[in-house]
Amino acid sequence: MADLSIVFAGIKAPNPFWLASAPPTDKAYNVVRAFEAGWGGVVWKTLGEDPAAVNVSSRYSAHYGANRQVQGINNIELITDRSLEINLREITQVKKDWPDRALIVSLMVPCVEESWKFILPLVEATGADGIELNFGCPHGMPERGMGAAVGQVPEYVEMVTRWCKTHCTLPVIVKLTPNITDIRQSARAAHRGGADAVSLINTINSITSVDLDRMVAHPIVGDQSTHGGYCGSAVKPIALNMVAEIARDPETRGLPICGIGGIGTWRDAAEFIALGSGAVQVCTAAMLHGFRIVEDMQDGLARWMDQHGHRSLEAFRGQAVGHTTDWKYLDINYKSVAHIDQDACIGCGRCHIACEDTSHQAIASTLKADGTHAYSVIEAECVGCNLCQITCPVQGCIDMQAQDTGKPYMNWTQDPRNPYREAG
Amino acid sequence: MIDALNHLPRPRAGADQLAEAFSDLAPPLTARQAAVESARCLYCYDAPCVNACPSEIDIPSFIHRISDENLQGAAERILSANILGGSCARVCPTEILCQQACVRNNAQECAPVLIGQLQRYALDHADFTEHPFQRSPASGKRIAVVGAGPAGLSCAHRLAMHGHDVVIFEAREKAGGLNEYGIARYKLVDDYAQREVEFLLGIGGIEIRHGQRLGGNLSLAELHGQYDAVFLGLGLGAVRQLGLADEDAPGLLAATDYIRELRQADDLAQLPLADRCLVLGAGNTAIDMAVQMSRLGARDVNLVYRRGEADMGATGHEQEIAKHNQVRLHTWARPDAVLLDDAGRVRGMRFARTQLIDGRLGDTGETFELAADAIFKAIGQRFDEQGLGDPLAAQLARDGERIQVDAHMRTSIPGIYAGGDCTALGQDLTVQAVQHGKLAAEAIHAQLMLNVEAA
């Protein structure tokens, strides 16, 4: 079986699956259960200064798909609501009992050097493997000048990172907020401050739904609500893009990335790794299904790696980064055309109506003698947009086939139709 | 009629047990089941299920609305195409209609969407405070509908909606046609048929006159003269005969006669029980009869059919139900003689074995006997000629024995329309009758409006 072990920013772990700083890592009881289940590491629920934060009731709400499938969760929880002393004591004990697992401590204290100078030695004394700076919490904490309020200002990110590198010897992972316009600015700032790694994403500002009887958004506290942080499967595409943006940014080249956001299966994890992540963190999937999912993730990832001859994660890490580029470098001459496998087609008509109403009228519907319809692609009209393939309920039924156009690679910067093309 | 069976014993089972045996064959979906099932629908375009529904219900749309927690919207979508959608949801052989056509009904997709069950769910839970359809301004036109079965009721409702006034002439005491008197009791339970009629009449403008029999106290000429249009939804009132001696002997009767009593019985424990029973035929009526007798407690229920299993009219699903209810099937056997005891009552039947000879059914020469306390004929319904006895009615062109109609349900006499089982168009199914009634109403409406414009 493939070797799943990693060394991430100098931190060793038996596998790349870490639990993100959140309720699953709130206290020793959970973390021990997580290690028993097989998680390679945890980022302890964010610690702060005493007195500890106070939480409200209720706290979570969800965005559902058909059949009550949870697409994403929104939460309005704060950082740990337990005292610093209890947390530090538990961290010390757990690290002692589980020396082979990665134990990272997430931190969030006010944006003054003294606060960091005070807490960092206490954390270091626990024997923890590293610290993660929570610059991402989007609700509650920013109102107090912490969390996303820091993460949204690159200068603060750089400054606090530098304080941490100054006052502690542990690897420093900077956790980034996605609630910004260009994630690279935050990553570059962390890099300048001396960060050993970045982790992303934290949660995204959100309101999941509104109770139309009571006219209040969810989650409801009394008769009010507030925006929270969105996570879970629905945020994966956003997280993947941000990871890729950093991975291919020359200014932060080589900076270790811990991928977070919507990871629930081995395939999700493999995708983050392919885009450059050296480890991944999971929160929502564990909150929905329990810690046991890590077994399936380990098993699936190792088997996939075996099938593809990858002995270690490094063997395929970042392999998709080079294929991610700017739009202007895409090959304008490349052409693909939809092809329907008539044996697999169940005749639902979805491809036809999608293309007919909203794309390029490239799927013909032919009435058959029995009153049902047959569907076929009009190749000359098809622009290869993928929409029909997306809406088709039968996996593999519509195949997007590359066409041999006989034309060489040409991107937009070279295209004669581009009035601003680079002289060549 | 059931006098013919009065000498038989009564069911042994208690009232509770019998009630259980005749409760919903397919229990209704729970809210959770409906949510799961509605989410399985792919919301097809030009959906094959709609194409396969004789009443053209917009199935993807109503299922989508169930999924969207808009049950009233779902119900209205169904009812706008099929005002008897509630009974159709329960009695339709979906396995040969919408669900057969469903794109998820193939090996890769596991199973079709349970369209009938979802339809029932929407209608059971829609909870309308008032009738969902409004009448157009009064047209001043009056239309006579003969027969308050699915065809007649559907026609009347659609006509009323278009602002016409309707009088339904019905021979029997209750409206509903075979929904009231013919459908297996476990398919359409309790007083659903009557409640559905009441709901339908909620639109207003429809009067039902009971005890009015065309060919009896009513003539087509009269109706034709007094009303702006006439719709005939007479169904099939007569039963095919075996053509054997002693066909009227106590112990031998039409399955539909027994089922009618069974559906009307307040106390199932009072029905005559044929412990050893023979049912002749292989259509759904035969299966209904056999299964109901089995559920009443009969020990030995035999279905005898003159051809092979592959030729049976009953759907595969119906045949499965029969098997589950311990009904034994005998094929390739033709009734040859009614066997009577000393008191002149049925004691069994002699059958001649049959086979195909050059594609034609013939006897093998062998015979065998089956003992029975009662024999039920389910070899088909026939058009009841008495209904068309008067001189005008006699002029109606026929298609075989049934009334001939065109695609707009027009008969050969202008102003007279017909639909449902009494015509040869389509299958003999409730949903087909509803569609015919609806189409006829639209045709009548179009014709009357044309006349108004022309005047």
Ligand SMILES: Cc1cc2nc3c(=O)[nH]c(=O)nc-3n(C[C@H](O)[C@H](O)[C@H](O)COP(=O)(O)OP(=O)(O)OC[C@H]3O[C@@H](n4cnc5c(N)ncnc54)[C@H](O)[C@@H]3O)c2cc1C
């Ligand atoms: C035993 C049995 C079981 C069946 N099971 C199913 C099933 O499970 N699913 C399914 O889809 N279909 C089933 N059918 C078929 C279905 O019931 C019919 O197709 C449907 O009822 C036809 O409707 P209709 O309005 O044409 O006729 P009917 O329902 O027969 O209604 C005709 C009406 O006209 C009245 N009438 C008749 N003659 C006159 C007259 N001369 N004057 C005044 N009124 C008159 C009758 O009293 C009756 O009310 C079954 C039929 C039978 C016999």
Ligand SMILES: Cc1cc2nc3c(=O)[nH]c(=O)nc-3n(C[C@H](O)[C@H](O)[C@H](O)COP(=O)(O)O)c2cc1C
């Ligand atoms: C209830 C809840 C509480 C969280 N609390 C913290 C926290 O204290 N510190 C932190 O850095 N991130 C916190 N997060 C964010 C997660 O660590 C993680 O970044 C985010 O949920 C995205 O990953 P996921 O899609 O796997 O859930 C919290 C998330 C949830 C759902």
Ligand code: SF4
């Ligand atoms: S790829 Fe796009 S354009 Fe081509 S057939 Fe499909 S939907 Fe139409």
Ligand code: SF4
């Ligand atoms: S969407 Fe797929 S299954 Fe449906 S008609 Fe098109 S090709 Fe066939």
Ligand code: SF4
């Ligand atoms: S064919 Fe099946 S899946 Fe498609 S719309 Fe009809 S019920 Fe839904």
